[in-house]
Amino acid sequence: MRHLLAIDQLTREEIEAILDRAESFAEVGRRDIKKVPTLRGRTIVSLFYESSTRTSSSFELAAKRLSADLVSVKSAGSSVDKGESLKDTVATLSAYDPAAIVIRHPHAGAAQLVAQWSEAAVVNAGDGKHEHPSQALLDVYTLRRRLDSLEGKRIWIVGDVLHSRVARSNLTAFRKMGAEVTVCGPPTLIPRGIEALGCDVAHSLDRLEEADVVYALRMQNERMAESFVPSIREYASHFQIDSRRLGPRQLLMHPGPVNRGVELSGEVIDSPQSLMTEQVASGLVVRMAILYELLATTGNRSEPASGSPQPVADEPTPIGQGQPA
Amino acid sequence: MSLAESLDMRAGEGADVVLREATLLDPVAGIVGAHDIVVRDGRIAELAAAGSAEVEGAEVVEAAGLHAFPAFFDPHVHLRTPGHEHKEDIETGTRAAAAGGYCGVIAMANTEPPVSTAADVEALREAAREGASVPTGFLATVSKGMAGEELTEMAELREAGALGFSDDGLPIRSAGLLRRALQYQRLCGGTIALHEEDPALSGAGVMHEGEVSAALGLAGVPSVSESTMIARDAALAAYEDARIHVQHLSAAESVDAVRAARAAGVKISCEATPHHLCATDEEVRSLDAMRFKMNPPLRSESDRQALIEGLRDGSIDCIATDHAPHAREEKEVPFEGAAMGVTGLETAFAAIHTDLVVPGIIDLGLLVERLAGGAAPFGLERPSLAVGCEANVALCDLSTEWTVGEDGYESRSVNCWCAGRALTGRVVMTLAAGQVAFRLRSFSLGVAT
Numbered sequence: 001m002r003h004l005l006a007i008d009q010l011t012r013e014e015i016e017a018i019l020d021r022a023e024s025f026a027e028v029g030r031r032d033i034k035k036v037p038t039l040r041g042r043t044i045v046s047l048f049y050e051s052s053t054r055t056s057s058s059f060e061l062a063a064k065r066l067s068a069d070l071v072s073v074k075s076a077g078s079s080v081d082k083g084e085s086l087k088d089t090v091a092t093l094s095a096y097d098p099a100a101i102v103i104r105h106p107h108a109g110a111a112q113l114v115a116q117w118s119e120a121a122v123v124n125a126g127d128g129k130h131e132h133p134s135q136a137l138l139d140v141y142t143l144r145r146r147l148d149s150l151e152g153k154r155i156w157i158v159g160d161v162l163h164s165r166v167a168r169s170n171l172t173a174f175r176k177m178g179a180e181v182t183v184c185g186p187p188t189l190i191p192r193g194i195e196a197l198g199c200d201v202a203h204s205l206d207r208l209e210e211a212d213v214v215y216a217l218r219m220q221n222e223r224m225a226e227s228f229v230p231s232i233r234e235y236a237s238h239f240q241i242d243s244r245r246l247g248p249r250q251l252l253m254h255p256g257p258v259n260r261g262v263e264l265s266g267e268v269i270d271s272p273q274s275l276m277t278e279q280v281a282s283g284l285v286v287r288m289a290i291l292y293e294l295l296a297t298t299g300n301r302s303e304p305a306s307g308s309p310q311p312v313a314d315e316p317t318p319i320g321q322g323q324p325a
Numbered sequence: 326m327s328l329a330e331s332l333d334m335r336a337g338e339g340a341d342v343v344l345r346e347a348t349l350l351d352p353v354a355g356i357v358g359a360h361d362i363v364v365r366d367g368r369i370a371e372l373a374a375a376g377s378a379e380v381e382g383a384e385v386v387e388a389a390g391l392h393a394f395p396a397f398f399d400p401h402v403h404l405r406t407p408g409h410e411h412k413e414d415i416e417t418g419t420r421a422a423a424a425g426g427y428c429g430v431i432a433m434a435n436t437e438p439p440v441s442t443a444a445d446v447e448a449l450r451e452a453a454r455e456g457a458s459v460p461t462g463f464l465a466t467v468s469k470g471m472a473g474e475e476l477t478e479m480a481e482l483r484e485a486g487a488l489g490f491s492d493d494g495l496p497i498r499s500a501g502l503l504r505r506a507l508q509y510q511r512l513c514g515g516t517i518a519l520h521e522e523d524p525a526l527s528g529a530g531v532m533h534e535g536e537v538s539a540a541l542g543l544a545g546v547p548s549v550s551e552s553t554m555i556a557r558d559a560a561l562a563a564y565e566d567a568r569i570h571v572q573h574l575s576a577a578e579s580v581d582a583v584r585a586a587r588a589a590g591v592k593i594s595c596e597a598t599p600h601h602l603c604a605t606d607e608e609v610r611s612l613d614a615m616r617f618k619m620n621p622p623l624r625s626e627s628d629r630q631a632l633i634e635g636l637r638d639g640s641i642d643c644i645a646t647d648h649a650p651h652a653r654e655e656k657e658v659p660f661e662g663a664a665m666g667v668t669g670l671e672t673a674f675a676a677i678h679t680d681l682v683v684p685g686i687i688d689l690g691l692l693v694e695r696l697a698g699g700a701a702p703f704g705l706e707r708p709s710l711a712v713g714c715e716a717n718v719a720l721c722d723l724s725t726e727w728t729v730g731e732d733g734y735e736s737r738s739v740n741c742w743c744a745g746r747a748l749t750g751r752v753v754m755t756l757a758a759g760q761v762a763f764r765l766r767s768f769s770l771g772v773a774t
Contacts, residue, residue, distance in 0.1 A: 085658065107658070107662050109614070128659065129544075130542040164542075168542050191539035192538075192539060193537075193538065196540065
């Protein structure tokens with residue numbers, strides 16, 4: 001794996017390799033010292049053109065846990081703010097010879113362009129409404145831990161599918177892992193032609209009980225102004241996942257941040273069926289695994305700079321329990 | 326009136342040239358077969374039996390194995406002057422046209438500022454007389470500054486030499502304003518060319534709405550955004566007995582709308598682009614905005630088939646490139662942020678020849694006829710190989726293979742929709758309004774192409 005640009009480009013085996021790697025990092029995470037020297041001396045650039053809490057913080061923490069040097073650039077207050085083009089920004093940051101660039105951008109294809117312009121391994125942390133592959137991987141990881149396998153499981157993705165990169169990446173990832181996917185939402189928020197991705201479409205929650213997993217999407221207030229829904233109240237009355245609709249054996253997921261009382265009622269967020277905190281925890285180990293797979297496994301390792309003080313470890317070895325820190 | 330008389334180009338000597346043993350094909354004039362084309366002082370003086378022409382005092386071009394067609398006419402190009410000369414100007418744009426076998430182009434008015442006054446038209450015509458390699462005509466905007474609110478001084482613009490009117494780049498939102506323009510056409514003449522799109526349906530769309538947009542998460546432009554506006558405007562044209570030309574048809578529903586209007590007697594003509602005839606929204610999966618982002622967008626395979634059928638049955642009068650150059654930095658950005666438009670003048674013939682003629686989907690004669698079909702909708706004389714006509718000839722090698730962009734472009738911009746593709750067939754020489762407007766370098770050096 002040279003880059004992580006889209007779930008679409010991964011095989012099931014590649015997905016499983018990342019998830020297995022994440023399991024080993026989860027084990028490391030239970031130790032007192034959670035840092036491994038794997039990426040010591042290597043630079044990771046985090047380039048966020050959109051606001052993000054979960055994704056940027058977990059990628060940054062993942063880089064630090066792997067001992068990489070991290071450069072974090074947010075569009076606000078940077079040269080991006082001054083009108084610098086993506087291409088020029090990437091050229092500038094490439095002067096630091098980064099091993100990886102993690103990028104989020106409001107437009108589709110941004111990560112792919114960066115991959116063309118830079119020698120670094122590129123991780124797509126969300127490009128427009130196109131893909132958010134690390135989210136899909138962490139969600140599959142979370143579900144696999146709970147269910148062992150997604151094979152034959154029925155997953156409903158509910159809400160604003162039209163504007164959701166999470167919906168697209170997850171739909172593809174869930175399908176690749178053997179699950180059956182239904183997307184559900186008002187017709188205005190389900191893209192025409194989505195069936196071609198191999199999912200069913202529903203416009204009501206009447207059959208929700210058939211789902212093993214309910215994956216709710218964030219409903220943004222501005223959709224009302226654009227007439228996608230007449231009112232948030234009406235949306236909630238038809239599509240909110242609440243304790244009445246969520247059955248006791250169903251699992252509930254959400255990529256966050258949640259609009260309490262809109263797509264989810266307060267009580268289901270805090271219910272034992274909710275995997276939302278586990279999703280966040282998974283985010284860290286899965287993103288460590290992504291960086292590891294891109295930068296530290298055979299075939300992807302770039303030549304270490306001459307005089308590199310520390311060879312790259314082949315397995316995640318906790319500091320103090322193997323190679324000298 | 327010949328193209329040279331109707332349009333503006335750089336003054337030059339009428340060519341004296343013999344295209345010896347060329348294979349002629351002019352389906353409209355009914356000229357077929359091997360001849361020597363004798364051009365004297367820029368006019369077709371004689372079509373002699375192959376190898377028999379008197380060549381004294383003329384340049385001889387050995388054209389055995391090459392095809393001579395009436396040169397092409399493009400009713401829809403963006404030359405970007407004034408205001409966007411970093412993308413293209415009259416000189417580079419018409420050089421690109423000549424390299425594509427064109428003997429005339431019509432430039433759109435969505436410049437900066439838009440072409441909305443007689444002085445704007447006069448300045449452009451003057452610039453064309455200075456620098457255009459092929460006869461160039463100019464449209465003026467329908468609405469002042471393309472704001473869609475008030476009519477331009479259409480009569481004065483016509484007197485200044487505007488060939489017709491278009492707000493191309495934008496639709497005319499107000500049916501009321503378009504109706505006034507169509508009424509005013511009775512006074513001043515001039516075809517009104519329409520970019521058909523309902524902005525309320527297009528929204529923030531950046532590609533065709535369908536399976537591919539659903540997969541990519543890109544906002545889609547539904548086909549009905551185009552066809553509903555065509556239906557509206559055809560109804561207005563019928564009511565006012567006016568003459569309209571529909572630009573860049575992209576969708577199956579649009580072909581149906583034009584057909585229905587024509588059957589009802591509306592004075593309507595229309596065009597389709599090489600990229601809509603050859604490519605589909607599947608290309609957008611690459612997220613390559615440089616080549617595949619334009620408006621109207623590349624549509625589905627069934628739309629493409631409908632356009633081909635429209636070309637065959639005459640519903641679509643002509644092929645127009647909508648040559649829309651943009652600078653690299655305007656295109657080398659993530660998809661939604663990139664400028665709309667692709668270039669096509671230098672590749673129109675070769676691309677359609679490769680994709681539709683070589684596989685036997687359409688006849689060579691149909692392609693040649695439709696590539697020159699853009700003159701008539703604007704009241705201009707169709708290029709012809711008939712004796713006595715101004716020499717407008719595209720000399721083509723149908724068997725040569727070449728890679729688009731390998732040797733650069735005549736255009737100032739590189740956003741060609743078929744960049745990097747291997748094409749079969751190439752224009753090797755163009756005579757435009759009696760002048761030699763283009764010679765492929767390898768050809769003019771006598772190297773086998």
